[in-house]
Amino acid sequence: MTTIHCVRRWLMAIAIGVMAVCAQAQAAEEWKPTLGQPGKDVIWLPSPQLLVDKMLDMARVTPADFVMDLGSGDGRTVITAAKRGARALGIEFDPNMVGLSRRNAAAAGVGDKAKFVEADIFETDLSQATVITLFLLPELNMKLRPKLLDMRPGTRIVSNSFDMEDWEADQVADLGCETYCTGFLWIVPAKVQGIWRLDDGNLVLQQKFQKLTGALATESTAAKITAGRMRGNEISFLVGRSQYRGRVEGAVIKGTVATGGSITRWTARRQT
Ligand SMILES: C[S@@+](CC[C@H](N)C(=O)[O-])C[C@H]1O[C@@H](n2cnc3c(N)ncnc32)[C@H](O)[C@@H]1O
Structure with missing residues (x-):
């Protein structure tokens, strides 16, 4: 084989490699979620941005906070918290949603503060969070409740639409729109009995x-x-x-x- 043949082969191999990487990146960027797509324990629906803002207001999120969104979807709650200066982490089971969230965070200029991990919310250590945000289902809230009640006193928990039965909310806000417009706030109480x-x-x-x-x-x-x-x-x-x-x-x-x-x-x- 002549030197020219050899160089040609190398160049072709490099070109094929670059094309494959580009195709992969393009496919990832083009991936779009569908409303109601299945998730591990609950489907994906995004919280209305107005309610995201309200929930973070209710929790009084500041730059001193570490916010965790359990089932973070397209990342909007985590990104909104990061825009308020908080450190924020989304826990999401669907790898495509995690990829999308990271791209959304980068596009919003908060990739340094808004992080996402592909994980199951029921197998995640929540202990470092000062604020927990939820948009799950009533039974999933109840499954999480014992763990939430054991968090540091003063931890704020906010939920889109779903309550925690006889653990009454400390505050409820209704935005008056049609669906998924109610925010609930709980503040983890110290145990004094x-x-x-x-x-x-x-x-x-x-x-x-x-x-x-x-x-x-x-x-x-x-x-x-x-x-x-x-x-x-x-x-x-x-x-x-x-x-x-x-x-x-x-x-x-x-x-x-x-x-x-x-x-x-x-x-x-x-x-x-
Ligand atoms: C109703 S969506 C809420 C999305 C986001 N928190 C919001 O308010 O816009 C619930 C999300 O939880 C994810 N999910 C379901 N079960 C999960 C689990 N066990 N662990 C982590 N994520 C889960 C779904 O993939 C979906 O993105």
Whole structure:
């Protein structure tokens, strides 16, 4: 074989290789999702952008947040969070949707903050997220619920259209459009059920998600608490006309109690 033949063969082989790579890239770029296409546990439908914006408003997303969208579809929620300066990660089972999301993020100029992984939401570690976004199904929300309730107190969870049954939302927003227009917000409550020792008595708390009932018993009186509520680590309840507020830090609660015009401090230590 002459040198010219040899060079020709090499050039042809390189050209064929380049054409194959280009064809692959073009096919990936041309791939388009179809409304209602099957997903592993739920089909793909995109959240309306107005609701994405509203859900991120409800969760008060800032650049300090790490947002995870479970079942991230075309990436719109992750990209919108990244545009607000947050780090954001989409978990999506469909590799084509992951590819599309990455291209959408790059086109939106947020490829550095908006990331996507091909994974199953039920096998993903959520513990680093400060905000979780969902557009799944009622039964999938319920399957995730125990894991969500075990997240760091104060983690915000927002869901498009589907609730979490008896874990009532802390806020509901209805945009008034036709379908998929309602956002739900939950704030993971600190776990406070038990007996807490105050300087002058015992605070007994029963907890159902963010709602508290119970009683405050001092040496001379025993009174039921009312309007008891957790918002992340923040606790509030009434004893008669005294408004207790405080912050839970592990086994200690510190705060203030306002009665009429006077404000005093209170501290409680966990007994059980
Ligand atoms: C209704 S779409 C919501 C898309 C996006 N979050 C939004 O609001 O526009 C649900 C997405 O979840 C994906 N999905 C379904 N089951 C999943 C699973 N087990 N793990 C990861 N993604 C899943 C589907 O492929 C689909 O893209």
